[in-house]
Amino acid sequence: MSTGDGIELEHVNVWFGEGKERVDAVIDAGFTIPLGKSFGLVGESGSGKSTILRAITGLAPSWSGMISVLGNILGRERDKEFYRTVQMVFQDPYASLHPRQTVDHVLSEALSLHGFKDVNDRIIQILDDVGLNQSFRFRWPHQLSGGQRQRVAIARALIIEPTILLLDEPTSALDVSVQAEILNLLTRLRAERKLTYLMVSHDLAVVGHMCSKIAVMNGGEIIEILTVEDLRALKASQPYTRQLLDASVQEC
Amino acid sequence: MSMDTELPQKRLTLHEWLTTETPASRRQARVSAWYRSWLAFRSNPMAMFGLGILLALIFIALFAPLLAPQSPFTQDLGARLSPPGKGGYILGSDSLGRDILSRLIYGSRITLYIVSMVALMAPIVGLFVGTAAGYLGGWLDITLMRITDIFLAFPKLILALAFVSALGAGIENAVLAIVLTSWPPYARIARAETLTIRNADFIHAIKLQGAGALRIITRHIWPLCISSLVIRVTLDMAGIILTAAGLGFLGLGAQPPSPEWGAMISAGRKFILDHWWVATMPGLAIFIVSLAFNLLGDGLRDVLDPKKSSK
Numbered sequence: 279m280s281t282g283d284g285i286e287l288e289h290v291n292v293w294f295g296e297g298k299e300r301v302d303a304v305i306d307a308g309f310t311i312p313l314g315k316s317f318g319l320v321g322e323s324g325s326g327k328s329t330i331l332r333a334i335t336g337l338a339p340s341w342s343g344m345i346s347v348l349g350n351i352l353g354r355e356r357d358k359e360f361y362r363t364v365q366m367v368f369q370d371p372y373a374s375l376h377p378r379q380t381v382d383h384v385l386s387e388a389l390s391l392h393g394f395k396d397v398n399d400r401i402i403q404i405l406d407d408v409g410l411n412q413s414f415r416f417r418w419p420h421q422l423s424g425g426q427r428q429r430v431a432i433a434r435a436l437i438i439e440p441t442i443l444l445l446d447e448p449t450s451a452l453d454v455s456v457q458a459e460i461l462n463l464l465t466r467l468r469a470e471r472k473l474t475y476l477m478v479s480h481d482l483a484v485v486g487h488m489c490s491k492i493a494v495m496n497g498g499e500i501i502e503i504l505t506v507e508d509l510r511a512l513k514a515s516q517p518y519t520r521q522l523l524d525a526s527v528q529e530c
Numbered sequence: 531m532s533m534d535t536e537l538p539q540k541r542l543t544l545h546e547w548l549t550t551e552t553p554a555s556r557r558q559a560r561v562s563a564w565y566r567s568w569l570a571f572r573s574n575p576m577a578m579f580g581l582g583i584l585l586a587l588i589f590i591a592l593f594a595p596l597l598a599p600q601s602p603f604t605q606d607l608g609a610r611l612s613p614p615g616k617g618g619y620i621l622g623s624d625s626l627g628r629d630i631l632s633r634l635i636y637g638s639r640i641t642l643y644i645v646s647m648v649a650l651m652a653p654i655v656g657l658f659v660g661t662a663a664g665y666l667g668g669w670l671d672i673t674l675m676r677i678t679d680i681f682l683a684f685p686k687l688i689l690a691l692a693f694v695s696a697l698g699a700g701i702e703n704a705v706l707a708i709v710l711t712s713w714p715p716y717a718r719i720a721r722a723e724t725l726t727i728r729n730a731d732f733i734h735a736i737k738l739q740g741a742g743a744l745r746i747i748t749r750h751i752w753p754l755c756i757s758s759l760v761i762r763v764t765l766d767m768a769g770i771i772l773t774a775a776g777l778g779f780l781g782l783g784a785q786p787p788s789p790e791w792g793a794m795i796s797a798g799r800k801f802i803l804d805h806w807w808v809a810t811m812p813g814l815a816i817f818i819v820s821l822a823f824n825l826l827g828d829g830l831r832d833v834l835d836p837k838k839s840s841k
Contacts, residue, residue, distance in 0.1 A: 335738055361740035374731035378753045380559045387749075388739045413552040416559040421551060434735065 283349060284313040284442055284474035285334065290343035292326070292333045303329040304341075305498045311491075313348075313441070316468065316475040318485035320522070321495030327478045328369075331444045334476075335366055347442065362392055365435035366444040370451045371427035375419040381405075381430050382415045385437055392438045400437060407470075408433045409463060425456035429463065436467065443468075445477040449484060461487060482526040486510065494519045570833045577829020583822035591638040598632035602789045611805045622807040624797060630811050633789035637812070640790045641819065644705055644774045645767055651709045653759045656716025661747050661755060663717070664724025675721070681714040686769075687776055694782040701790070704783040708773055712766065716759055723755045757834035764827030768820030775816055791816050 292304040304326040311317040319327040332338040334345055336356040345352045347364055368374035375384065385401045394400060405412060408429040419427060428448060435443060448464065449457040461484065468475055479485045485492055486509055494502045494516070502516045512527070514520045542550070549566065553559040571577060590597055599620070606627035614622040621631040663674040681689070693707035727733060728751070736750055775792025777783035784790030786797075791812040798809030 337734055337737070358740040361738055364738075366735070366738050368731045368735060370731060374735050376732040376736075376750060380553075380556070382556060382559070387736070387741075391740050413554075416553040416555060417551070418559070418563065431735070434739075438739070 283310055283346070284315070285311045285317075285476060286344070286346045287330070287334075288344040290330070290333060290341060290345060292329050292338050292341040294340070303338075303498055304333065307343075307495075307500050309493050309500065309503060311474060311476060313474055314472050315491065316477065316489045318489035318492040319476070319478045319495060320480065320482055320485050320492060322480060325495040326498040327495050328446050331366065331446050331476065331478055334444065335364065336360075358392070362438060363440055364442045364444065365438065365440040366446065367428070367431050367435050367448045369447040371424050371431055372451070374431050375427055377419055380416050380418055381410075381422075381433075384430065384434050388434055388437050394438070404433045404437045407436070407467065409459075423456075424452050425459060428452060428456075428460055432460075432463065432467070436471070439471075440473075442474045442476070445475060447479050448477070450479070450481070457484075464488065482509070482522060494522065567833050571829055574829040574832060576825045577832070580822040580825030580827075580829065583818060584826060587638055587642065587819060587822070590635055591642045594635050594639060598629075598635040600629040600632045602628060602633040602636040603787050604628065611801065611808065613805070614807050614811075621811045622805075624794070624808050625801060630794075630807065633794060634791070634812060634815050637789040637791045637794065637815070640701065640784055640788065641771060641774070641816075644701065644708070645770060647705045648708050648712065648770050649763050649767065651705075652712045653716045653763050655709065655713040656718075657720050657752065657755060657759060659713070660717035660720025660722075661724045661751050664721040665728050665747050665751060666743065671721075674717070678714045678717050681711065682718075684711075686711045687773055690773060690777060691780070691782065694777060699782045699785060701784050701788075704774060704777045707777070708770055711773075712770065715766075716762065719758055719762055720755045723758055724751055727751055727754055761827055761831045761834055764823055764830055767823035767827070771816060771820050771823070 287310075288308045290304060290307045291302065293300050293302045295301055307326075307330060309317065319330060321327050329338055333341045334347070334352075336352075336354075347360065352360070379387075382401060385404065386397050389397050389400060401415065402412065405415060410426065410429050410433070414422070414426065414430075419430075422430065428451075432448075445464070449460050452460060464475070465488065467473065475488065477485060477488055486506055490506050492504055492506060492509055493500045494504070494514075496518050502514065502519045504514060504519070508514065509523070512520075512523050514523055547558070548562045549569075550558075550562065553562055571581075599618070606623070608627065609617050609619070609623055610625055610627040612619045612623040612627075614620065616622075619629050619631070621629075621634065624630055624633070659674050659678065663671040684692075689711045690704075690707040693710055694703050697703040697706065733746060733750060736746060741750075774783055775790075775795065778790040778792025779796040781793070781796065784793050786793065794812035795809045795816075798805070798812070802809050
């Protein structure tokens with residue numbers, strides 16, 4: 279295994295429930311994301327793309343197969359070192375911030391969990407990095423808009439300086455104009471911090487803008503992995519992918 | 531005067547400082563959140579009325595020796611069962627010639643003691659049991675919830691009676707018995723709240739930051755459970771006062787000659803037809819304080835309900 283690999287998945291299955299009630303959410307998924315690259319997972323709702331993120335972060339209860347991060351094969355439990363390396367931004371910024379904690383509280387708790395000392399400087403720095411004014415520091419989530427909340431969520435994920443960021447439809451709950459801002463922010467941060475992105479989206483345009491390689495999922499299976507150049511040239515080999523492309527071209 | 535002219539004009543008033551949208555420190559953010567809740571609470575006249583009564587009760591309990599016209603224990607058999615207003619007894623005297631007003635005033639201390647002890651202990655037990663069961667799940671959840679079910683299967687007062695008779699009569703044991711019988715509903719509420727919160731994204735997010743179960747329960751789940759518990763406890767206060775009075779009435783709570791309100795009603799029941807005030811005055815006191823707690827609870831629900839304030 280080369281050390282240049284950020285995330286590697288081989289034959290990963292994820293399921294919910296047991297026996298008769300068993301639902302297979304992800305079937306035999308496999309892909310490799312080199313360090314510093316940006317990888318997209320597209321598919322309709324229920325195709326298992328978010329479940330893959332949950333399996334990587336340890337939030338999915340039952341999975342099999344091989345997942346490795348930075349060359350380390352993951353077991354059942356995730357340790358603190360893993361959470362230092364891999365962070366996630368959730369889909370709904372209205373649900374991902376604790377309603378009774380100020381921005382400052384959220385950020386300083388993340389720092390203290392990982393034993394950072396210069397809490398004050400780091401908070402000032404990260405707010406600046408995600409484009410939030412210092413006056414936001416002591417606000418409560420209900421005083422923030424959706425886009426501002428998502429910036430806080432990104433700040434929370436990045437303040438402990440991970441190398442890999444998992445993005446679970448980070449813009450789908452936001453207005454179109456705010457979507458573009460957040461996407462530009464994510465692109466800029468990736469360039470500045472040399473981050474590896476694994477981004478889930480149902481929006482081909484978003485993934486095409488952000489990622490260099492794309493996996494198309496349908497019914498829990500990865501049916502095709504193609505580069506963004508192939509995507510732009512509409513060169514898909516699978517009929518399902520072509521269907522997706524056609525639908526998204528018609529939208530534009 | 532020179533101070534006034536030197537101060538810049540943009541200096542904030544206290545109200546502006548408290549309601550600013552851009553707090554400048556952790557302390558200001560917290561104080562201003564409290565202040566907003568207070569503003570919302572203040573606009574509810576019934577809740578303010580309840581709060582006023584309870585503050586008066588606390589004041590009376592604190593300054594009982596100064597406020598009471600007589601000692602609550604001094605007997606005057608010559609003036610026994612004097613009607614209200616006669617012979618200097620504003621609310622009448624009881625069967626041993628003791629001033630009922632003074633006994634009520636001293637009795638407020640006992641009521642407050644019972645209420646505050648129960649309010650401190652029962653919800654905390656319930657919070658521990660409920661959040662642990664709800665968050666950790668599995669066999670721990672099953673065990674804790676079956677124990678809760680067993681406690682819930684008995685009528686509260688009967689169970690309290692059984693505990694007090696086993697432990698021995700007295701205020702401390704009455705408090706303990708009430709705590710032992712009143713924690714299960716709080717555990718239920720805390721568990722239900724925990725179940726709705728535990729799969730929220732913000733809990734996943736802190737889990738992904740590497741926080742352990744203890745930290746998540748105490749720092750992230752408790753703050754969200756506490757408001758619904760506070761509301762429920764305040765609304766239950768009336769019931770707790772009545773249970774305490776019931777135990778006193780049955781002779782299992784405070785012991786004579788201590789002026790506990792329930793025990794006073796019990797002592798007055800022999801004369802209830804001819805000398806109505808002996809049982810009625812402590813009954814009115816219990817009624818007023820219970821009502822005050824209920825009004826306060828309603829007001830707190832409007833202010834604290836997380837379903838309303840989270841948006």
